[in-house]
Every structure is written in C-alpha cells, then in structure tokens.
Amino acid sequence: xxxxxxxxxxxxxxxxxxxxxxxxxxxxxxxxxxxxxxxxxxxxxxxxxxxxxxxxxxxxxxxxxxxxxxxxxxxxxxxxxxxxxxxxxxxxxxxxxxxxxxxxxxxxxxxxxxxxxxxxxxxxxxxxxxxxxxxxxxxxxxxxxxxxxxxxxxxxxxxxxxxxxxxxxxxxxxxxxxxxxxxxxxxxxxxxxxxxxxxxxxxxxxxxxxxxxxxxxxxxxxxxxxxxxxxxxxxxxxxxxxxxxxxxxxxxxxxxxxxxxxxxxxxxxxxxxxxxxxxxxxxxxxxxxxxxxxxxxxxxxxxxxxxxxxxxxxxxxxxxxxxxxxxxxxxxxxxxxxxxxxxxxxxxxxxxxxxxxxxxxxxxxxxxxxxxxxxxxxxxxxxxxxxxxxxxxxxxxxxxxxxxxxxxxxxxxxxxxxxxxxxxxxxxxxxxxxxxxxxxxxxxxxxxxxxxxxxxxxxxxxxxxxxxxxxxxxxxxxxxxxxxxxxxxxxxxxxxxxxxxxxxxxxxxxxxxxxxxxxxxxxxxxxxxxxxxxxxxxxxxxxxxxxxxxxxxxxxxxxxxxxxxxxxxxxxx
Amino acid sequence: xxxxxxxxxxxxxxxxxxxxxxxxxxxxxxxxxxxxxxxxxxxxxxxxxxxxxxxxxxxxxxxxxxxxxxxxxxxxxxxxxxxxxxxxxxxxxxxxxxxxxxxxxxxxxxxxxxxxxxxxxxxxxxxxxxxx
Numbered sequence: 001x002x003x004x005x006x007x008x009x010x011x012x013x014x015x016x017x018x019x020x021x022x023x024x025x026x027x028x029x030x031x032x033x034x035x036x037x038x039x040x041x042x043x044x045x046x047x048x049x050x051x052x053x054x055x056x057x058x059x060x061x062x063x064x065x066x067x068x069x070x071x072x073x074x075x076x077x078x079x080x081x082x083x084x085x086x087x088x089x090x091x092x093x094x095x096x097x098x099x100x101x102x103x104x105x106x107x108x109x110x111x112x113x114x115x116x117x118x119x120x121x122x123x124x125x126x127x128x129x130x131x132x133x134x135x136x137x138x139x140x141x142x143x144x145x146x147x148x149x150x151x152x153x154x155x156x157x158x159x160x161x162x163x164x165x166x167x168x169x170x171x172x173x174x175x176x177x178x179x180x181x182x183x184x185x186x187x188x189x190x191x192x193x194x195x196x197x198x199x200x201x202x203x204x205x206x207x208x209x210x211x212x213x214x215x216x217x218x219x220x221x222x223x224x225x226x227x228x229x230x231x232x233x234x235x236x237x238x239x240x241x242x243x244x245x246x247x248x249x250x251x252x253x254x255x256x257x258x259x260x261x262x263x264x265x266x267x268x269x270x271x272x273x274x275x276x277x278x279x280x281x282x283x284x285x286x287x288x289x290x291x292x293x294x295x296x297x298x299x300x301x302x303x304x305x306x307x308x309x310x311x312x313x314x315x316x317x318x319x320x321x322x323x324x325x326x327x328x329x330x331x332x333x334x335x336x337x338x339x340x341x342x343x344x345x346x347x348x349x350x351x352x353x354x355x356x357x358x359x360x361x362x363x364x365x366x367x368x369x370x371x372x373x374x375x376x377x378x379x380x381x382x383x384x385x386x387x388x389x390x391x392x393x394x395x396x397x398x399x400x401x402x403x404x405x406x407x408x409x410x411x412x413x414x415x416x417x418x419x420x421x422x423x424x425x426x427x428x429x430x431x432x433x434x435x436x437x438x439x440x441x442x443x444x445x446x447x448x449x450x451x452x453x454x455x456x457x458x459x460x461x462x463x464x465x466x467x468x469x470x471x472x473x474x475x476x477x478x479x480x481x482x483x484x485x486x487x488x489x490x491x492x493x494x495x496x497x498x499x500x501x502x503x504x505x506x507x508x509x510x511x512x513x514x515x516x517x518x519x520x521x522x523x524x525x526x527x528x529x530x531x532x533x534x535x536x537x538x539x540x541x542x543x544x545x546x547x548x549x550x551x552x553x554x555x556x557x558x559x560x561x562x563x564x565x566x567x568x569x570x571x572x573x
Numbered sequence: 574x575x576x577x578x579x580x581x582x583x584x585x586x587x588x589x590x591x592x593x594x595x596x597x598x599x600x601x602x603x604x605x606x607x608x609x610x611x612x613x614x615x616x617x618x619x620x621x622x623x624x625x626x627x628x629x630x631x632x633x634x635x636x637x638x639x640x641x642x643x644x645x646x647x648x649x650x651x652x653x654x655x656x657x658x659x660x661x662x663x664x665x666x667x668x669x670x671x672x673x674x675x676x677x678x679x680x681x682x683x684x685x686x687x688x689x690x691x692x693x694x695x696x697x698x699x700x701x702x703x704x705x
Contacts, residue, residue, distance in 0.1 A: 003652065003653045003654075003655060004649055004651075004652045004653075005649070005650045005651060005652075005653055006647075006648065006649055006650065007643070007646045007647050007648060007649075007650055008643070009643070009644075009647075033655075033656060034656060038656075039656075041658065041661050042656040042657055042658050042661070043656050044653070044654050044655065044656060044657055044660075123650075124650060124653060125653050129653055129654050130654050130657050130659070130660050130695070131660075133657065133660035133661070134660035134663055134664055136660075137660055137661045137663075137664030137665070138664045138667060140664075141664050141665065141667065141668035142668075144668075145668060145671065145672065176675050176676065179674065179675040180675055183671035183672070183674050183675055184671070186671055187664075187667060187668065187671060190667075204574075204577050204622070206650070206651075207636035208636060208643070208646065209635035209636055209638075209641040209642065209643055209644075209645045209646035210635070210636070210638070210639065210640075210641040210642065210643070211636050212576075212636065212637055212638070212639050213576045213577070213580075213637075214576075215639070228581070228584065231614060232611050232614050236607060236610075245674065249674075265603060268603040268604060268607070269603075269607075272604070272607050312580070312583075312584075315584065316583075316584055316587045316588070319588055319591070319608065319611055320588075320591045320595070320608075322604070323604070332599075332601070333595070333598060333599035333601065336594070336595060336598055336599060340591075536653070541643050542643075543642060543643060544641075544643070545639075
C-alpha cells in the first residue's frame with residue numbers, strides 16, 4: 001500500500017483532540033512491516049536507509065583504514081618488503097578510493113543527511129523514497145564491484161585514486177581491476193546524483209509550515225548546497241569515466257596523444273568534479289559541527305545568516321578552483337585559480353569565526369561530541385591553512401606530489417572524520433534511542449585527536465624534505481625514516497581509536513542506557529519527536545517561530561528571537 | 574518558491590560571470606565549456622521554480638511565510654510508497670550491466686532480466702498502489 005500522509009497536528013491547539021498516531025489514514029501496517037534483512041532490503045523509510053548508509057559507509061571506513069595501516073606498516077622501514085610494489089600501488093589506490101568514494105561521501109551526503117534532513121524540516125520522509133532506496137543499493141553494489149577488483153588475477157586498480165591519463169589507459173593499466181574501478185564509480189556516481197536530487201527536492205517541497213529557508217538548521221542548509229554541488233559535479237565525473245572506458249576498450253583517443261587526444265583533459269574533467277567534491281564532503285561535516293557547537297554551548301548559532309551566506313559562497317566559488325590541483329602541468333591559468341582558491345578561504349574563515357563565536361560566552365559542556373567538534377576545529381584549521389599555502393603556485397611547485405600535499409589533505413579529511421564522530425555521538429541517541437558511553441568516547445577522542453596530529457605533522461615535514469608520495473620504498477635517510485615511523489605511530493593510534501569506537505557501540509547496545517527524546521536539551525526539530533522517531537517521523541509539531549523550534553517549545557521563557565524581532569522586543573520593554 | 578529560485582539563479586549568474594572572466598583570460602575551451610554547462614544547471618532549475626512561483630500568482634506557501642502556523646499546513650502532504658523490493662532488483666540489474674562491460678556481454682542477460690522485471694515491478698506497484 002502507498003501511504004497517504006497527513007500533516008502532523010499542532011500539539012498546542014485545542015481543537016485537534018487527543019493525538020493519535022494512527023488516526024485518519026491507514027498507518028498501522030508500518031508498525032507491523034518487515035524486520036531484519038527484509039526491512040534492510042525493502043524499506044523506503046529514510047531513517048532505515050540513512051542507518052543502512054551510515055553502517056555501510058563506516059564499514060568502508062574500517063576497510064579503507066585497514067589498507068592505510070598496511071601502507072603505514074610498509075613505510076616504517078625504507079626498504080620494507082611487507083608488500084610488493086604492485087600490491088602497494090593497489091593499496092594506496094584502493095585506500096584513497098574507498099575513503100573518498102565509499103566512506104566520506106556516502107556518510108556525509110547520504111547517511112546522516114538521509115536520516116536528519118526530513119527530521120530537521122518536519123517532513124514525513126524524503127521526497128522520492130524509492131529513488132532513495134535505489135540510491136543505497138547502487139552505492140552498495142558499486143562498493144562491492146570496486147572491492148572485487150582484489151579478487152581478479154591482475155589485482156585491484158593501481159593508478160591512484162585520481163586515475164590520471166595516460167597511466168589509466170589499457171596499455172599502462174591492463175586488467176579487469178581497473179575496469180571494475182571505472183564501472184564501480186559509474187554506479188556510485190548515479191547513486192550520488194539520486195541522493196542530490198532527493199535532498200534538493202525534499203528541502204524545497206516538504207518543509208513544515210513556518211519552516212522558512214532562513215529558519216532551517218545549518219546542517220540542512222549545508223545539505224541543500226551539497227545537493228546542488230552533487231548535481232553539478234557528479235555527472236561530469238560519470239561522463240569522464242565513460243570517456244575513459246571508451247578509450248580503454250572502444251578504440252577512441254580522447255585521452256591518448258597518439259590519436260589526437262589530450263591526456264590533460266582527464267585532469268580537467270576529474271578535478272572539475274574533484275574540487276566541488278571536496279566541499280561535497282566538507283559542507284555536511286561543517287553543518288554537523290555547527291549543530292554540535294550550538295547544542296553544547298547552550299546558545300543559538302552565532303551569525304546564522306553569515307553561516308548560510310558563507311555556505312552559499314563556498315558552493316559558488318568551489319566551481320572556480322579545480323585547476324589548483326594542476327598548477328605544475330604548466331598548462332593552466334595560475335593567477336585565476338590561485339586567486340579563487342585564496343578567496344574561498346574567506347567564507348571558510350567566517351565559519352571558523354562563527355563556530356568560535358558560538359562557543360564564546362556559552363555554557364560549554366565538554367561531552368565527547370563537543371570534544372570531537374573542537375578537535376575538528378583545530379585539525380581543519382591546520383588543513384585549511386596548509387591549503388592556503390598550496391593555493392600559492394610558488395609553494396605548490398615546490399611541494400607538489402610530495403608528502404606535504406598528502407599531509408594537507410589528510411589533515412582535512414581527518415578533521416572530517418572527527419566531525420563525523422562528533423555527529424555520531426550527538427545523533428546516535430536519536431537514531432537508536434540509547435546513549436553511547438561517554439568514558440569510552442573520550443578515550444576514543446584522545447586517541448583519534450592525538451593520533452591525527454602525530455600522523456600528519458611528520459608527513460608535512462618529510463614532504464618539505466622532498467619525499468614524494470606513492471612510494472613503497474624510500475632512500476635510506478635517517479631523518480626520513482624517523483618521521484615516517486612517527487607518522488606510522490599516529491596511524492596506529494587512529495586505528496586504536498576505531499577499536500574504542502566499535503567496542504563502545506557494542507557495549508552501548510548491550511548496556512542500553514535509554515536516551516529519551518532530547519538528551520542534550522538540543523534546539524532543532526529532530527529532538528522534538530521520539531527517539532527513535534515513529535514511522536513518518538512526527539505525530540505532532542511544535543509551532544515554528546525561529547531556527548530552533550524545539551528549544552522555544554521547551555524553554556518558553558527564553559525564546560530565540562528572529563532577525564528584527566530583537567529591536568521590537570527592546571522597543572516593547 | 575521565490576527564495577529557492579533566487580538561490581539557483583544567483584548560482585547560475587555567478588558561474589556565468591566567472592566563466593566569462595575565465596574564458597577571456599585563459600582561452601581554455603575545456604574549463605569554459607564546463608562552466609557554461611554549470612550556468613545552465615543553475616538557470617534551468619531557477620527559471621523552472623520561478624515559473625511555478627509566477628503561475629501560482631506569487632503565492633507564498635505556508636513553509637515560505639515566517640508567521641505561518643502548523644494548522645495552515647493541515648491536510649494531505651502526499652502519498653509515500655511503502656516497502657519495495659524493486660529498487661534493489663533494479664540496482665542488481667545495473668550491477669550486472671556494468672559487470673558486462675568488464676567480463677563479457679553474456680552478463681547483459683541477467684542485467685536485462687533484473688532490469689526489466691524491476692521496471693515492470695515498479696510500474697505495476699505504482700498502478701496498484703504498490704506493495705512487494
């Protein structure tokens with residue numbers, strides 16, 4: 001049966017009578033729907049799909065993390081023989097691919113976003129629930145196809161996660177592992193596009209009355225801009241992959257010089273997807289930590305509109321920076337891309353300022369979630385500042401393809417991991433109805449945070465000393481070796497932090513400390529409904545008069561005022 | 574719908590300006606073409622949303638008005654589909670489809686079988702009001 005969903009009622013109105021979740025249309029069968037495996041395979045509920053996405057992407061994080069640990073173990077000694085050169089190439093390719101395509105992206109724009117966006121805007125589901133489910137299954141099948149490269153006789157793809165032409169052509173990279181990588185990305189690419197469509201349509205058409213665009217939580221705003229960027233970027237990548245496949249198998253010469261093609265075209269296409277992709281990964285985490293800072297500082301978000309316009313600016317500018325990855329090709333317009341890349345630091349700086357402003361003067365609670373968000377702030381600052389160095393062509397010429405670049409983007413993505421963990425600790429009670437253990441969480445935080453710094457700082461230094469990336473062995477230079485060993489220690493600490501996370505999840509499910517609807521006294525609409533929310537999310541809705549309706553409902557004495565209302569309130573008093 | 578359409582139109586116009594600067598400065602065809610495509614991706618949804626906003630007589634929906642109460646949105650939101658096996662079947666078809674590109678055209682047989690049955694399933698499900 002199709003469900004016809006009525007708007008939830010206003011709890012405060014007298015004429016609605018008793019609130020009954022089953023009133024009106026036939027909702028009852030939802031509660032007797034399939035469970036277990038069948039539910040996972042067939043449920044079009046955004047909450048189930050969101051959890052499926054989250055669990056699958058975290059599993060991918062563990063797999064990609066295991067690849068990373070092997071890579072770091074190999075680099076402990078300059079002439080290690082733990083893995084062969086060929087295996088090493090496969091490992092760093094699949095580490096990058098799994099982490100970017102299969103973990104951070106799906107976690108950010110499809111996992112928590114699927115779960116939270118409808119809840120935050122008071123919607124019963126995503127706009128296209130079956131498309132949403134298709135999106136998940138395309139993602140999972142794409143992941144399996146990519147990983148199955150390891151089972152082929154030639155091994156998995158081994159040309160780096162960027163798949164540069166001509167290295168990715170059929171002469172340099174024969175074998176089905178490379179083809180599996182290409183076709184897997186076509187599947188996950190469509191999955192991402194469908195998620196983007198769903199996000200934008202949901203946010204435009206399914207908001208609750210009174211939930212104007214400028215009252216949406218920052219997380220939802222960021223998901224809207226992310227959705228638009230997905231719609232722009234992913235079709236270009238998928239198109240590029242089709243061209244690459246045609247070059248490999250149908251005899252076209254789009255990226256091969258011999259037939260009149262241009263290898264550099266692949267870099268243009270790849271990075272025209274790749275740089276917006278960085279923001280597709282980062283904006284959701286920005287949104288998540290914004291909510292965390294506001295909740296654990298017991299304050300409204302500082303500079304709400306500034307945050308929104310910063311997000312829009314990042315989205316707008318992110319299309320003009322792609323060739324800063326290609327400075328050393330000598331074939332791109334350096335001043336344009338350098339200026340645009342430096343410009344994008346301005347809205348990011350505004351966000352940094354506003355996050356600190358949110359904490360400033362607030363009643364800060366140092367919960368695990370808040371610590372993770374603060375760890376995000378520091379680590380992202382390091383990654384962001386080194387990004388500004390790299391936006392300057394003279395520095396980029398010097399450090400391109402060294403470990404300095406590797407360290408830069410690992411600072412950025414490890415910041416995103418800290419942001420993701422912060423979000424998990426904040427929203428896990430909403431998703432499951434039980435609390436995660438704080439003590440284990442804090443152990444996890446310290447291992448993760450210190451591990452990240454111990455991991456990245458030596459890589460910056462060894463990069464400045466000139467160590468190139470993607471090498472299985474390196475010259476026997478004592479200072480290079482000790483820096484690499486420190487980086488490996490950091491990687492090990494990060495690995496241990498993930499063990500704490502898994503233990504914490506298992507322990508919490510066994511212990512089952514009930515969370516209640518709003519354990520953090522949080523502000524946005526998802527905390528108004530029960531934990532976990534019922535089928536179609538809301539039995540009733542509070543009046544929405546600001547960007548934090550749940551707070552207003554729970555604290556009528558401390559209403560948050562809309563813009564312009566402050567002056568009115570002052571004039572009135 | 575007004576602000577939604579302005580958001581898309583702004584992005585389209587911004588990328589257009591950026592593209593013009595980029596083209597006259599660099600004369601790089603690749604980047605200019607991709608930016609031109611992005612302009613359309615901003616303008617087409619923006620104009621579509623604005624078209625519907627105008628056709629509604631510049632009507633502000635309850636979710637566009639800051640003073641709207643929850644009661645104003647009373648009534649049916651929409652019909653949402655129940656559990657469905659067909660998205661998974663369709664994705665399996667797609668997976669066989671791409672595997673056919675790698676391991677041989679014979680894999681197109683299961684791809685077509687899964688894909689077609691999913692399409693029929695989807696359609697029939699919508700027509701009967703759908704269930705697995």
